[in-house]
Amino acid sequence: MSYDREKQVAMDAAIAAAKLCQQVRQDIPQAIEKQDKSPVTVADFGSQAIICKALGEAFPDDPVVGEEDAAELRKPEMAETLNKMLGYVQSLIPDATADRVTDWIDRGNGSVSPRYWTLDPIDGTKGFLRQDQYAVALALIEGGDVKVGVLACPAMPVGGREPGMLYVAVRGEGAAMMPLAGGELQPIQVVSPEDAENLRFVESVEAAHGDQSRQNAIAQAAGITAESVRVDSQAKYGIVASGKAALYLRLPSPKKPDYRENIWDHAAGAIVVEEAGGKVTDMYGKPLNFADGSKMVNNRGVVVSNGVLHDRVLAVLNR
Ligand SMILES: Nc1ncnc2c1ncn2[C@@H]1O[C@H](COP(=O)(O)O)[C@@H](O)[C@H]1OP(=O)(O)O
Ligand SMILES: [Mg+2]
Ligand SMILES: [Mg+2]
Numbered sequence: 001m002s003y004d005r006e007k008q009v010a011m012d013a014a015i016a017a018a019k020l021c022q023q024v025r026q027d028i029p030q031a032i033e034k035q036d037k038s039p040v041t042v043a044d045f046g047s048q049a050i051i052c053k054a055l056g057e058a059f060p061d062d063p064v065v066g067e068e069d070a071a072e073l074r075k076p077e078m079a080e081t082l083n084k085m086l087g088y089v090q091s092l093i094p095d096a097t098a099d100r101v102t103d104w105i106d107r108g109n110g111s112v113s114p115r116y117w118t119l120d121p122i123d124g125t126k127g128f129l130r131q132d133q134y135a136v137a138l139a140l141i142e143g144g145d146v147k148v149g150v151l152a153c154p155a156m157p158v159g160g161r162e163p164g165m166l167y168v169a170v171r172g173e174g175a176a177m178m179p180l181a182g183g184e185l186q187p188i189q190v191v192s193p194e195d196a197e198n199l200r201f202v203e204s205v206e207a208a209h210g211d212q213s214r215q216n217a218i219a220q221a222a223g224i225t226a227e228s229v230r231v232d233s234q235a236k237y238g239i240v241a242s243g244k245a246a247l248y249l250r251l252p253s254p255k256k257p258d259y260r261e262n263i264w265d266h267a268a269g270a271i272v273v274e275e276a277g278g279k280v281t282d283m284y285g286k287p288l289n290f291a292d293g294s295k296m297v298n299n300r301g302v303v304v305s306n307g308v309l310h311d312r313v314l315a316v317l318n319r
C-alpha cells in the first residue's frame with residue numbers, strides 16, 4: 001500500500017506547526033509547569049492543535065496519541081494562556097475558536113491501536129525555551145511498525161540559509177530531508193565508516209535524561225574518540241540519519257532507574273534513521289515496541305547508529 005497521502009498530510013501539518021513554534025519563540029515564550037514538573041508552552045499546545053486538526057480532517061478514523069492534552073487549559077485560571085495560544089493558531093487558521101482548539105488538542109488523547117499516529121508537538125521543550133534545538137515529531141504506526149515519520153527541526157542550521165530542516169521517511173522508500181524554508185526533498189544516508197570526520201556521537205543536553213558518563217565511556221570503547229555533541233530533542237535522529245554523526249546514545253539515568261521512554265519521543269526519529277540505512281534498538285538490542293502503549297515499558301535505553309557500529313556498541317554495553 002502507498003503512504004503518499006499520509007506522508008503529504010503529515011509534512012504539511014508539521015511545517016505549519018513548526019511555523020507556529022518559531023513565531024512563539026520569537027516572542028520569548030514562558031514555561032508553564034506540568035504536574036510531572038516538566039515545562040510546556042503555548043507553542044506545544046498550538047502545535048498539537050494544528051496537527052490534530054489536520055489529521056482529524058484527513059484521517060477521521062485514526063486515533064492520535066499525543067503528548068499534551070487540554071484539561072489544564074480549560075480551567076478558568078488558564079484563560080489568558082488559552083487566549084494567547086488561540087491568537088497564534090488564528091494566524092494560521094483564522095476561524096479557530098477557544099472551543100475548537102481545545103477539542104483539536106484533545107483529539108490527541110487517543111490510544112495505541114492497530115493503526116494510529118503518535119505526536120510530540122514540541123520534543124525538547126527545554127531546548128525550545130533555551131533557543132536551542134527542538135523538533136515537531138509525528139509518526140504513523142500500523143501493526144506496531146512505524147510506516148511514516150516526519151521530524152521538523154526549525155532551529156537546525158542549514159548552511160548559510162535560514163535555519164530549519166524537515167526529515168521524512170516512509171517504510172521501504174528511504175529517508176529524505178528538505179529545508180523548512182522551501183526546496184526539494186533530498187535523499188539522505190547515514191555516515192559510512194570511512195567518513196572519519198562525521199564519526200561523532202550525539203547525546204542529550206539534559207544530563208538528567210541519560211547517563212552521560214556511561215554514554216561517553218561506551219562511545220569511546222566502540223571506537224569514537226571525539227567528544228560528544230550535545231543536542232536537544234529528536235533532532236539527534238535527524239543528525240544521525242543525515243550522516244552528521246554515527247551514534248546517538250540514551251542510557252537510563254542512574255537517578256531515574258524507573259523512567260520509561262514514550263513512543264512519541266522515538267517513533268518518527270527511528271524510521272528516519274532506519275530508512276537512511278541506520279539501526280535503532282534499546283540498549284539490549286531489542287526493537288523499540290510501538291505496539292502496546294504510550295510508554296515502552298519493556299525497553300530500556302535507546303541506541304541509534306549508522307548500522308555498522310551497532311553490534312560493537314551493544315557488545316560493549318552488555319559485556
Ligand atoms: N529522566 C528522563 N530520561 C529520559 N528522557 C526524559 C527524562 N525526563 C524527560 N525526558 C524526555 O526527554 C525528552 C527530551 O529529549 P532530550 O533530552 O533528548 O532533549 C523529552 O520528551 C522528555 O520528556 P517530556 O516531554 O515528558 O519532558
Ligand atoms: Mg518529547
Ligand atoms: Mg513534547
Ligand SMILES: [Mg+2]
Nearest residue numbers: 038039067125
Ligand atoms: Mg514535554
